[in-house]
Amino acid sequence: MNRWHIQWAGATALALGMATAGHAQILIGQTAGFSGQVAAGVKETTDGAKLYIDMVNAKGGINGQKIELTSLDDKFDPKIAAENARKLIEDNNVLALFLTRGTPHTEAMIPLLEKHGVALVAPSTGAMVLHQPVRKYIFNVRATYQREAEKAMTHLASMGISRIAVVYADDSFGADGVAGAQKGLAGAKLTPVALEKFDRAKPDFTAIAAKVAKADTQAVLIIASGSTVVEANTAFRTAGSAAQIVTLSNNASGGFIKSLGANARGVIVTQVYPNERAVTYPMVKEAQELAKAKGAGDITPAMLEGYAAAKVLVEGIRRAGPKPTREKLHAGLESIKKLDLGGLEVSYSPEDHTGLDFADLSIIGTDGKFRR
Structure with missing residues (x-):
């Protein structure tokens, strides 16, 4: 059973999210611009995360529990993003937030994260304000x-x-x-x-x-x-x-x-990730193979970001134990040391929530693909 669903902001979407939440075992929340100026990138990062989480769920989930992601559309508006985060945390009671998009959007959620002790894993932004000073509940994955x-x-x-x-x-x-x-x-x-x-x-x-x-x-x-x-x-x-x-x-x-x-x-x-065709990186090869098996087409850099983000999220949940709580997940994420994502390592500590530091340049070729 495919436990993924995308829900749009609004009363109907929220009602649907709350209705299905009772059947979920590990609830994760996401708010991002599924419509508007960043919709293409948001879809691809989410699709990349889906590749990994679907694979984990197909193998029985984590400690026998499957992950369900509730995704709300904030139309790339910081005010809507903050309200969506409130709904997910207070109404849907999600274990964590995941793969948000936008700098002012993510900043607007920080008071909620701190109030409820909720971790935000892999915001899709490289804003320095999310790195320094260290934000206790934000676990970055990508470079700044x-x-x-x-x-x-x-x-x-x-x-x-x-x-x-x-x-x-x-x-x-x-x-x-x-x-x-x-x-x-x-x-x-x-x-x-x-x-x-x-x-x-x-x-x-x-x-x-x-x-x-x-x-x-x-x-x-x-x-x-x-x-x-x-x-x-x-x-x-x-x-x-x-x-x-x-x-x-x-x-x-x-x-x-x-x-x-x-x-x-x-x-x-x-x-901020290796060449999406560089199969010398195990992470890239894994993502390519999963995409091929699902008929999802070619891997893109944005999909790799989502894929890496999901690997970090899943590892944190694993470390939270068989009955994960928000507090246990936070401790599990902070305990990660030299986690090999497949050619790139991630480490965290109470003094460092930066994640990766990989940065490279690409140019769009005549074939409409990124070239390194």
Whole structure:
């Protein structure tokens, strides 16, 4: 029996979640933008997690108990995300939250996590604010945005590119990425030819695109999500800029490539997991084989993120024992030391909830796939 279900926010969805909750043995909650600008990436990360959790459930679950994930759509709105988290924690009584999406969205949940002692495993964001200072109930798996942005700037500088612009959303995610970009630029003794922010809720790139084109920019780092990056890319091309487009791993999905259309080729996307075709990594090989068995198509970087996240979640639940509680799960996660995810190791302690530090670069090829 397939115990997975996706439920949309609203009274009907919540009622359905509460009705099925009575039959679940290990309840896990997720709120993310299943609709809106990050929907493609959210679907892929969730599909990747599903590959691993379905396999665990098919083998009898954990200590004979199967995992049931209740997923609510927050439309990539921080306010809805916080309310969804409240419903999941207080009404559905989930053991943990899992694979949330977005920096301000996840920040909005922190008071709830602390109030109820609920662990959030693998938020799909690399925000430094979730790493330092250590957030007791947040267990990161992926590397930080600052590390990604810094690596991107260092790479561009090593190629002789010096006229670099940084365009970012006016939220905590944007500010976080800018901090990493500025560190990388400073290391290369460069300053951005343009540093422009835009309204995350109502982006308008007309004036910014004109500035980027006038500055004869060679490359633009766009710190934004999904369809917003697509809009920015189109605006730059319309303004006559031929600048190399660079963005972060929150856009490392097959759906993002499709949304770029004819503008996809040559876009650089930072990555926080190994090449999704690198079977020398056992984790990649495992995910590929499970996807093939389910007829799920090719593995994407976003699916690998979800897959790795599920491995960490499952290990934490295992360590929580036959009758897992929120407190036991927290202790189980903090006890993880050098957990081999399949070529990458994760460790936690009360002083360190960072997880992985892997960062790489990819470029979208003519075949519409990420190339390393």
